[in-house]
Amino acid sequence: MLDGAEVRLAVDIGGTFTDIVLDVGRDRKTRKVLTTPARPEQAVLDGMRLILADAGAHISDVDVFIHGTTLATNAIIERRGAKTALIATEGFRDVLDIGTESRYDQYDLAIDKPKPLVPRSLRFTVPERVDAHGDIRLPLDEAAVRALVPKLRAQNVESIALAFIHAYANPAHEQRAGSILQAEMRDIRVTLSSAVCPEIREYERTSTAVANAYVQPLIDGYLGRMAEALQVQQFRGAIYLVTSGGGVTSIETARRFPVRLLESGPAGGAIFASQIAASLGESKVLSFDMGGTTAKICLIEKYQPETSRVFEVDRAARFLKGSGLPVRIPVIEMVEIGAGGGSIARVDALKRVTVGPESASSEPGPACYGRGGVHATVTDADVALGKIDPDAFAGGTIKLSSELSRQALLRDIGEPLGLAAETAAYAVHEIVCENMASAARVHAVERGAVVGQHTLIAFGGAAPLHAARVAERIGVSRVIVPSNAGVGSAVGFLAAPIAYELVRSRHVRLDEFDTAAVSDLLHEIASEARALVEPGAAGMPVRERRTAFMRYVGQGHEITVELPGRRLTEADLAGLRQAFEKDYAALFERPIPGAAIEVLSWSVLATTEPRNPARVAEVMRKPAGKAAGHRSFFDGRAGHVVEIPMYLRDQMPPGATIAGPAVIAEDETSTFVAVSFEAYIDGAGSIVMERKAA
The missing domain is CATH 3.30.420.40 (ATPase, nucleotide binding domain)
Known part of the structure; x- marks a missing residue:
């Protein structure tokens, strides 16, 4: 073969x-x-x-x-990382608690902030000081660093994060302290903030270094x-x-x-959806990745997913920015919620059905797995509704028990609310679909997009079962379930380029711009990024994308402006101002005439060329023919069980068309076609669901 x-x-x-x-x-x-x-x-x-x-x-x-x-x-999220210590500049022990001094909900007097990864008892300081220009104001007290060794050993510390003030401007003190600790404690892993996140903004840089140290022993x-x-x-x-x-x-x-x-799996899903969007010529896409534990939603415009330089882990409030632990790394922008097939459903104190974020995971798993799980989950609801064939789950490799699903649903949802097992399953299904629809609405609004104008691309083991209902709730009229949807993120990995992005802070005003110094800095960053990419590129050409993070002097946030891929000259400065003001006007309607502009950070992305998919040809639609079987499906809106046709995806040729309600089954997942949709197989083998005319 x-x-x-x-x-x-x-x-x-x-x-x-x-x-x-x-x-x-x-x-x-x-x-x-x-x-x-x-x-x-x-x-x-x-x-x-x-x-x-x-x-x-x-x-x-x-x-x-x-x-x-x-x-x-x-x-x-589960706080299963290494026992980690933080060493900071003297006087800055409580950076993780102080944060940015902002509150994600200013009117909540009992606000619940995420617990720092390093408790105060494991935070230490040493005398040293570097200013914002990188000049040393107080030399590092090396004796104080060595004096911490017995304290760290006594606490059984496994990993250390070093985060000194202004280390992004001059990493010498962090590097020296790291060398001392590494020599004294050879079995301890040491993370330098200046290596992980050489950027301005003290809290985010410290939080990122701590997160790296916290997970390094586990991942390494x-x-x-x-x-x-x-x-x-x-x-x-x-x-x-x-x-x-x-x-x-x-x-x-x-x-x-x-x-x-941190977000590598979801990033693969976004790449997968981008590839599908490009092959179909879909310029506005909402990717919907629902697996066993979480659901991820990402906006994709012009075949490129939204990107960001910071995201939050372990949010205390699901949809509120600022309620999680900030991590400052290049990341594909998406919203992630605890709404997967294994998400646990329960009735709260107000007699409301809630779903997630807790998950049954793979051990013990949903009740229907028969592996010791006793709580009702989304998968149990799908089995009880008739959306999943218990004998053909995961290609028949995992046998499910519909009876165990019914028992769990009755125990956790039905009996507290006086509902039958099927009605309880329908309640769980509706709640989880609304959770995902709400996440999609919020994600689109935050980026100024109209969610109903997008095509929904659904993948992951559970998404095709729920995509039609989510689409109904957010007003989307077209849904695509690609081939290999059940393993979409892994397929996306195969299309990912070899790439690495480095960001470094160096404050420069446009009216005091030293083109030679900036060009040297960009060359230095590019060399480091290329050194991490070229060994794996195996001779493939590596290109660079250089960007500047610019703002008006005194503002709090930056706009990304692309730079020429060469040394800068004085002639480029007018173009930089024009590019910034154009992007600024797109976001805020108009620029500020004559206002001073500054650059806070610089970035270089070194990458091989991504694998571009071929365009999919149009197909002639025709009736799919006889169904392979039927499923007993509980229609929650009608309140009774109905028989719906079941088709096998690998037996449906391009153009084959069916009307909902129906199920299209395959080894990795199954697609539920709601009564409001018609579905056909396109030239690439994707299932395309389109809203029926009213």
Whole structure:
């Protein structure tokens, strides 16, 4: 089967399932296995063995192994990271508590702020001081650094974050303190804020360094075990990790900066949706990725997902900015909520049905798995409604129990509210769909977009079951469920370019602009970024994207302006002002005439060219023909069970058209076509649902 074709393997570890995709030339195979939380690499290795057996291949045949995971994010949310200490400049012990002195809800007197990853008892300070220009005002007290060693050992600290004032401008003190600690405590991992996040804004820089230190022992240990296990099994190819910004990087870089992996799985999903959008010519897309633990929603305009330089982990309030722990890294902008197939449903004190954010995960899993789970989940509701065939879940590899689903739904929802199991399941289904619709509305409004003007691209194991109802609630008239939707994020990994972005703060006013100094700085950043990309590019051309983060003097936030990919000259300054004012006017209606402009930070993205998909040809629609079977489906609106047709996706040729209600089944997932939609198979094998004319 191999015939000399390139063999590429992608693995996405989720909270419930681990997805595996194998590409051999143009042939693709997929697998889903339950995640093994205690040793995540076990599910990866088990899934790899299964999929390689399907393809008649050996692990030594694999040329490229691309990996993404939510392990780092889950470790922070569940507080399962290493025992971490923070060492700061004397007088700045409480940066993590003070934050930005803002309140995400100023009228809430009992505001619930996220708990810092490092408690105050594990925060220490040493005398030193560097000013905003990088000049040393107080030399580092090396004796004070050494004096901390016995205290750190007594507290059984596993990882240390160093975050000194203005270390972005001059990292010398952090580097020296790190060297001392590393020499005295060889078994301890040390993170420097100047290496992880060399940017202005003290709280965000400290928070990012702490997050990196907190997850590094876990991720470093996992990646080390994974690399060793692959080597034992004679893997000879290249290993890459997907970053939050949508590129891939080497395993060595990932082990140093695991904070860059926090949103790697969801980033793969956004890449997947962008590829589908480009192949179909859909310029306005809302990607909807619903797996076993969470749902992710991302706006994609002109085939590019929205990006950001900061995001929040573990928000105390689901939709309120400022309620989470800030992490300042390049990231694909999306909203993520605890609404997956494993999300637990319950009745609260006000007799309301609530869903998530707690998840049954893969251990013990939803009640229907029969692995010890007792709480009702979204998957249990889908089984009870008849959307999921208990005998064909995950291609028949996991047998579900509809009776266990009914019992859990009755116990957790039905009996407290006096509802039958099917009605309780319908209530759970409606609540989780509304949660996702609300997230989509908020995400679109925050970016000035009209959500109803977008096409919904649904993927992940659970999204195709709920996409039609979510689309009805947000006013979307077109829904696309791509091929391999159940493992969409892993498919997206295969299309990700090898890339790395570095951002560095250096304050420069446009009216006092030193083009030579700025050009030297950009060249230095570019060299560092290229050094992290070129070894893995294997001869592929690497291009750069240079940007400046600009604002009017005195403002609090910046606008990204693209720079020429060469040394800057005096002639470029007028163009920089024009570009900034154009973007500023697009956001705020008009620029401020004659106001002084400053640049706060500079960025260079080094990247290989992404794999561009071919355009999908139009197809002639025709009736799909006879259904493969029928499902008993509980129609919550009608209040009774109805028989709906069930079609097999692999038996539907391009153009095959059906009217809802119906189910289109496949190994990885199933798509529910609501009564308000008509569905057809396009030229790429995607299911396209379009709203019926009223």
